[in-house]
Amino acid sequence: MEDYDHVEIEERWRKKWEDNEIHKTKRDEERTPFYLIFAYPGISGFLHLGHMRCYTYTDILARYKEMTGFNVLFPAGTHPTGNQAISLAKKLEEGDQKKIDYMKRNGATQEDIERMKDPEEVVKYFNEIYREEYWKDFGFSIDFDYFTYTTRDDYKKFITWQFKKLKEKELLTQKPYFGTECVECGPVAVDPSETDLSKGGNAEKQEFTLLKFEYGERYVTAATLRPETVFGQTNLWVDPEMEYVIVEIKDEEWIMSNEAADKLNYQKDRIEKIDTIKGEEMIGDKVVAPGIGREIVILPASFLDPDFGTGIVTSVPSDAPYDRIALKDIKQDEELKERYDLDIDDLEPIEIIESDEWGTDPAEKIIEELDISSQEEEERLEEATERIYRAGFHTGEMLDTCGDYSGMRVQDAKEKIKHDLIEEGKADVIYDLSEEVICRCGGKVVVGKIPDQWFIRYSDEELTEKSIEQAEKMMITPQSYADNLPTTIEWFQDRSCARRGNWMGTEFPFEEDWIIEAIADSTLYPAFYVIAKHYNQGTINADQMTEEFFDHVFLGEYKPEKVSEKTGIAEEDLEEIRSDFEYWYPLDLNLGGKEHMTVHFPVFLMNHVAIFEEEDRPRGIFVNWWLVGKGGKISKSKGGAEPIPDAAEKYGVDTLRLFYAHSASPFVDKEWTEDEAFTYQKKLDALWDLIKKVRDVKGEEKKIDDHLKSRFNRLLKRYHEFMDDYEIRKGANIAFYNIPAEINWYLKRGGSDPELLNEVGEKLVRMIAPFTPHIAEELSDNWDIDFVTQQRLPRYQEEKISDLAESREDYVKKVREDIKHILDIAEVEGEKIYIYVAEGWKKEVLERMKEEPEKGMGLMGELVEEIDAPSDELASFVQEALEDIKTRGAEKLHVDLDEREVLEESLEFLKKEFDAEISISKAGQDDIYDPENRSSQSKPKRPAIYIE
C-alpha cells in the first residue's frame, strides 16, 4: 500500500461516490427512514472552518445512521432571505475596494465580481460555492437533488401557503410596533454583528416614561427610566442656555429639546413644532408634577444633553446621586439664586424607597461611600446610579410617602405607576436608543412606530402549550437545552414577520410591499425539501404549487384527482410526492449552532406544531457550540480563516472531520489551533500504518486473543451506545483511540492471529467510516470492499466479551507496572526479577470473607480452624482484607484467575519488556530463592516481587 496521501485519496473517493451516485436517496418502504438537516446558512459571503463544525456533525450522524441500516435523507439548501446579498451587490457596484479584495482573496474572478453587481447573481454564485467547494469538498453525503433556496419561485409558493395557513389559524395579527429604522432607508437591525450598520451595534432600545408637567396651558416633558420615583420629585432641571421647542401633539403643546422633537416625530402620528422657548425663560417657574399633583420649581442645570430624553430632567435627589449633588451645589450658589431669584433653601429630598443595602436615603449614602463631591465625577456618578437602581429594584419597598403605592415592592410599583400615569394622561411612552446608531447608508437610526406591523402570534396559549408538550417529547441534545427549550417557548412573544423595504424574500400575501422576514420563512422548510426534489426533476413547476397542492401533500386534504384537476399535476406524480412526504416526515433531527437556541429552534418547532399534524412534528434537535479563534474570532494570522478548499487541501478533509468530532465536546466553544489539526493528521497517518501492520502479521492463535476479542466487542458495544445518543466525541474516541490502543497492546503482548487481526482491522475501518469516510474507503480496499460507507457497521458479539480474559490482562498490566515502578526508584541492576504469587490459603481466606463480610474479625475463629496457615500471617492478612472490604466492597475480593498460569504465559512478554530473567514461584513453598523474604507480602492478584 502507498503512503497516506490525503489529497489524492480524498479527491478520488469523492469522485467515485459521485460517479456511483451513492448519496442519492430513494424512498424504500422496507427500511426505516431517518431524516436530518442542518440549519441552512444565509448567503452571507464566504464561510470559514468555524461554519463547518455543524455540517460535519450532521454528516457524521447521517453516515452513522445509514451504516446502521436506516434509509437516510440528508438534503441541504441556502437561505438568501434578507439584504445580505443586496448589500454585497451594492458594495461591488460602488466599487468598494475592501469588498473587492475580499472577493478576490477567496477566489472570485473579475468576471464574477462584475456579474455580482446583481444580487440575484450573488445568490447564484454562493449557492455554487457552498455546494461545490464546501459541502461536496468535505465529503458530505448530502443528496443535492433536494437542493433549494428561499428566494426561488417554488420556495416562495411554499412560504405563501404557510402564511395562509397561519392566517387561517388566526395566528397572524397586526398591531403597532416600535422598531429601529434608518431615517433614510427604512427598517434596520441593531445588533452586534452590525449587518445593517456602520456604528452602534451594541445600542439598546430603551423604553422611557415621558412625564408631563403642567406649565400653564402647556406641558414641560421629562423622560425617565424610573417612573416609580415620581413621589420624590423636588424640582425640574432645565438648561438655561438651551433653546427648547414647543410642539403640538394631538391637542396639547409639549416642551422639549429640538432633538427630542425630531425623534418623537417618528413615534407619534402628528407632531408639529410651533414655537421655541429659551430655557432661561422657564427658570424659577413652577410646574405641577405628574402623579403627585404638587408644584415643583424649575431650576437651572448645565449637565443636560439635548439628545438624551427630552433635554429636561425631573429631579429626585433622594434616589438620584446626580440630582442630589446638583441640588447641593445650587443651594450654595448664592450668585445663581440671586440671578434667577430662587427661594430654594427649604428644598429637601423626599425619601421614597427603602432598600436593604441603602436604607431610605440612598443617594446621600452612596455619595458618602464613593466620596463623590462634584457633578464632574461622571463615571462614579454613573456607577452610583446603577447600584442604587439595582438594589432598589430588587429589594426596595415603597415608603409611605408614596400614596396608594406605599408598601409595594419597587418592581411592582414601577409598572403600576407607569401604567396609571399613562392612563390618567399624565405621562406617555417614548423609545430611544442607548447610544448613537448610524446605518450603513450613513443615515441616523431612530426608533420609529410602525402602526400596522404584522406579527405571528407565538404568544397564543394553545400553541405555546402544545409546543412545550412536543419539546418535552423530543430528543434534544445537549440535555441543558432540552431543559431549557420549554422555558424559551413560554417566554416567546409575538414576533414580527414581515417588513417593508428592499429585501429578498417572499412577498407577504396579505399586503403589498411587505416582504416576509428571514426568521419567519425558515421554520417549516425541512418539509419542503421533499417537494423541491420533484421541482428539480421537472415533475412539477412553481405555478402548480397551489394551496390545494400543499394542503394535499402536507395535510392529506382533498382527493388526488381533485388536486390533479386543479393543478394539472398527474395524479400518480401527486401520489408519489405525497408518499414521499409521508415516508420521510417527521424530521428526526435538526442540527444548528447555539445562536439558534432562542430564535430559530423555537419557531421551527412552533410552526410545525401550528400547521402540521401531530405525527409530523419534529423529533430531535442537536445544538453545537462554535469553533473560535484565539481571542474570539477566527483570524487569518492563526490559520483556520483560509478559504475552505485551501484548508481542505492543507490539513485534509478527514483530518478536519476528525478534529471536529474529537477535539472537544460539541457543546463547548472550541478554540482552533493549527497545531492541533496537524496532530489529527498524524493520528490518521498512525492509523493508516497500524492497519497496514495488522494486514502483515503472521502467526497463530494465542491466549491473548481472547482479550482482544473481549475488549474489541466491549468497545464496539459502547461505540454504538454513544453514537445512538449522538455522543459523537465519545464514539470517535473509541474508534480512533481506544481500539487502536487495544490492538497495539495485543501486538506488544505477542498477539499474532492473522484471522483475528484481519477481522478487527476490517471492522475498525467500518467504524471510522462515519467520521473519516475517505481514508476508510481507501483502507477498506485491503479487504476488497467497494464503498465501505455503504456497508453496515459491525454488531458486537456479546459472547466474546469475557471478564476473565480482561481480568487476566489487567493482572499482567498491574504486575508490569509494579516492576517498572520498582525499577524506577530502586537502585538495582534489574537483571533478575522474581515474582512470587500468593499462597493458596490467602485466596481461600478471601473467598470465605466474601461470603460473610459482615462478620468482620469475628470470622477469625473459624478461619483459624479451617485454614492451614501460620496464625500471625493469617491475622495480619485478614486485618488488611477487612480494610479492603471497607473501602472497596466485598465483591472486589473475588479472585478469578490462576495467577501462575497467567504469568507463565506472559513470560516472553515480561522478559522482553524488562530485558531480564524472570522467575515465577509460589510463595510459601520451600526452596524458593527469596533473600529478603518478600514472598510473605504477596496477596492474591498482587504478587510479591524481588529484583536484583
Next chain:
RNA sequence: GCGGGGGUAGCCAAGCAUGGCCAACGGCGAUAGACUCAAGAUCUAUUCCCAUAGGGGUCCGAGGGUUCAAAUCCCUUCCCCCGCACCA
C-alpha cells in the same frame, strides 16, 4: 434585570447525570533517549511534590457540609462567558 453556560494540572480539553478502579481520557508544549549526516519527521519514556522496593503527600476557582469515600452530591462565596427578539 431575565434566562443560560462555565471555572480541571504550563496550555487546549475529557470526566461531573449513575461518588470509589482519578494524580484525573486525549492532545499541545517541555525534558530525556532511540533512529538519523541532520531534522520542524517517527518511536519510547518522563512531565504536581517527596521517596534507593511497588509507598506517601497535596490537587480539580474559594470556603463549608454529607459520606467509610467527593473533581463528581448539598450549601455559601468569588470570577468569567453567552442569549434577550425582527439578527442569520
